[in-house]
Amino acid sequence: MSLMNFIGFSLITVTNLMMLISIILAKKNQFDREKNSPFECGFDPKSSKRLPFSLHFFLIAIIFLIFDVEIVLIIPMISTFNYCEILSWISTSSFFFIILLAGLYHEWNSNILKWTD
Helix, strand or coil: CCHHHHHHHHHHHHHHHHHHHHHHHCCCCCCCHHHHCCCECCECCCCCCCCCCCHHHHHHHHHHHHHHHHHHHHHHHHHCCCCCCHHHHHHHHHHHHHHHHHHHHHHHHCCCCCCCC
């Protein structure tokens, strides 16, 4: 066994032993109803404050993230315009925008972007 393999195996073994020892010696959490209950100015809450979350807002947030990542991908594409061949740059950027427009068309037809029901 080479020295590098021995050192790697030793480090993994020591790490696993330390994790096992910390699990064994860790203080066990005891369930306390008072600590786990919500605190509202010394009074018990009268009703649940959990409001139902609209799925439509979640879908809009996901769409925003997707198109936000699109901006991150467009900026380097614009900065490489001067360094690439024009035909390869146009074909790559056209393919990228066609995929984005297809996604937008799909979202539009699925009525995800429609605010009213």
